[in-house]
Structure formats: structure tokens, C-alpha cells
Amino acid sequence: MTLRADNVSWSAGAKRVLRDVSLSVRPGETMGVIGPNGSGKSTLLRLLAGIRPCADGCVRLHGTPLTQMRRRDIAQRIALVEQQAETTDHITVRDAVELGRTPYLNALSPWSQDDEAAVADALDRVDMAEMAHRYWHTLSGGERQRVHVARALAQAPDFLLLDEPTNHLDIRHQIGILSFVRQLPVTALIALHDLNLAAMYCDRIALLQDGALIAEGPPEAVLTESSLRDAFGVQASIRRDPSDGALAIRFKDPLPQSQESKEVA
Structure with a gap:
């Protein structure tokens, strides 16, 4: 069973939050969604879960548009964990x-x-x-x-969509949550801020910037020094752990503005 977004867009008033994003989540994989704040990660997950309708484009579950499916049937196949899901009920x-x-x-x-x-x-x-x-x-x-x-x-879903599931967790539970999600018999799509965790636990990564999908592929193809500089405005060095080949990202202090100006010149 596949979950696919075809040229989906969404706007909040006059602001275009997502622009013509096409993405296919492959069966059984753990896919990460990264990008700066405001890049559209949460909106993309809501569109894929059928919680929010697309302004343009279409989301399809195994070839069927979500707009043609009952909410109950979608909920039996797709589960979404949002960032801010609270309740005042005494439960x-x-x-x-x-x-x-x-x-x-x-x-x-x-x-x-x-x-x-x-x-x-x-x-x-x-x-x-x-x-x-x-x-x-x-x-x-x-x-x-x-x-x-x-x-x-x-919910026993086929697709588990997680929007920043490691927020508020200590490192042991961050690793624990992502490790067991990766081992579940589900297809997972996870929006993450921590790029090292994305490198550790994701088979593929989608990089969003200003509402557009600018890179997609395995961690080593997306998490590059140039892509991090362009998307996040940070200097970083990328290394591989000699013991297991895993990527490790080390962020550097920003250059003084005067030095940046000299390098650009």
C-alpha cells in the first residue's frame, strides 16, 4: 500500500505554505521530513493524513484519492501524531x-x-x-x-505520521521512540528537527524550504554541507562513524559578519 502526494499545495490566507510538493512514501520505510521552521512540514503531514484538504493537487492512498474515501476508512490506515494535541478532559x-x-x-x-x-x-x-x-x-x-x-x-495503522515526536523527550526516550517506530511493521513518515536523529533512523529524507521540496533521497544524499548551508543557513561538517558508517553532523559556530562579507566578496 502506498501513500502519495501529487503536486499538493496549501495556503493560509495570502501566504503559500506548501507549493507543488510531490512525494511518495514507500511501503515499509521510515521517511524523515526536515526543514527550517515554517517550511511546511506540519502542513504536509496533515495533508497526507487527510486532516486538511489540499488547495491544489491530490493525496492518494493506494491510488485512491483521500477525498473519495470515508474518514473512518482513512483513520484505519493512517494515524497522525501532531505536535500540539492536548485535552482538558479528566481522562x-x-x-x-x-x-x-x-x-x-x-x-x-x-x-x-x-x-x-x-x-x-x-x-x-x-x-x-x-x-x-x-x-x-x-x-x-x-x-x-x-x-x-x-x-x-x-490505531493499528499502515502509515504512522509523526510530527516532531521527540519534542519534550530526554535523549533516552528520543532514541527509544524512533528505534521502536523503525522496527514496527508500518510505513512511517516523521517530521524532525534533530538532523542527527534523522540521519540515524530514516531510510530516506525529504528536505523542505519555503514550502517547496528541494531535496529527497537517502540521508547521505540530502544531508550535505551545502544543503544545510543553503536551507538552514548553518555551517556544518559531515562525517561517517568508522564503526558502522552512520552519518554524524557537527555544527560550527557562525562566522563573524565581517568574515562572512570577506568570503562572499
Whole structure:
């Protein structure tokens, strides 16, 4: 099953947030989406999840436009974890994760043992089983983020879309979340700020700048010194770990303005 964006665009008022982006997420891969703040990463994920309609272009799930599918059917195949997903309801961790089973429930299919098992497995995967009865308002930001991921996993999707899932997490849980997402039998699309994590855990990377897709490919093809300079305005050196060949990005202090002017001249 494939998820594809064909020349999709989206605007907020007069501002063009995404411009003619075409992207295909391959079955079974973990794909990263990177780019400066405001480059359109979150908007792209919402379009791919069918949460937001395209102004132009089309998103297709296995060849079928999302606009021709029921929301319930989309939700059984695509799960989105957004950056700012909060609630004021007085609910427990388990209550929040159980919401992931909503697309499967109706009058003819009430809550079942399969639903119980899906929720329990999701809590285990994010190391939150022992906190299942804690109330939402008592959780830290990192704990809430892990619950959001568990809710998406309980959805049992084919495609898992994660918008900055490592925000508010310490390094152990950042690595833990991305490591287990990579091992899941799903296709994952992850918007990330940390470029070293993108290099470590993504099979391919899409680089957005000013709403346009400017590079796409394996980490070593996208994460180059020139692309980081052009897209992010930073100086960096790219190295490979001699033990496993993994990319490592080291950022440098910006040049003094006077020195930059001399180099440009």
C-alpha cells in the first residue's frame, strides 16, 4: 500500500505554505521530513493524513484519492501524531490510548478483546503500562508525548505520521521512540528537527524550504554541507562513524559578519 502526494499545495490566507510538493512514501520505510521552521512540514503531514484538504493537487492512498474515501476508512490506515494535541478532559492514560480504537468501533462491533490487546501492546511499546491509570493532567510533557504515540499505535495503522515526536523527550526516550517506530511493521513518515536523529533512523529524507521540496533521497544524499548551508543557513561538517558508517553532523559556530562579507566578496 502506498501513500502519495501529487503536486499538493496549501495556503493560509495570502501566504503559500506548501507549493507543488510531490512525494511518495514507500511501503515499509521510515521517511524523515526536515526543514527550517515554517517550511511546511506540519502542513504536509496533515495533508497526507487527510486532516486538511489540499488547495491544489491530490493525496492518494493506494491510488485512491483521500477525498473519495470515508474518514473512518482513512483513520484505519493512517494515524497522525501532531505536535500540539492536548485535552482538558479528566481522562487517564488508558482512556487516551483507547481513543485509538475509535475507527473500529460501531454498534455492530463493540469493544472486544482485540481492542484490549491493541491498547495493552501500545502502552507497553512506549513504556507507559505502569502509568495506565495516571490522569492526563499529572503527566509531564514527555510522558504526554509517549501517550500520543501509544494512541496512534493502538490505531493499528499502515502509515504512522509523526510530527516532531521527540519534542519534550530526554535523549533516552528520543532514541527509544524512533528505534521502536523503525522496527514496527508500518510505513512511517516523521517530521524532525534533530538532523542527527534523522540521519540515524530514516531510510530516506525529504528536505523542505519555503514550502517547496528541494531535496529527497537517502540521508547521505540530502544531508550535505551545502544543503544545510543553503536551507538552514548553518555551517556544518559531515562525517561517517568508522564503526558502522552512520552519518554524524557537527555544527560550527557562525562566522563573524565581517568574515562572512570577506568570503562572499
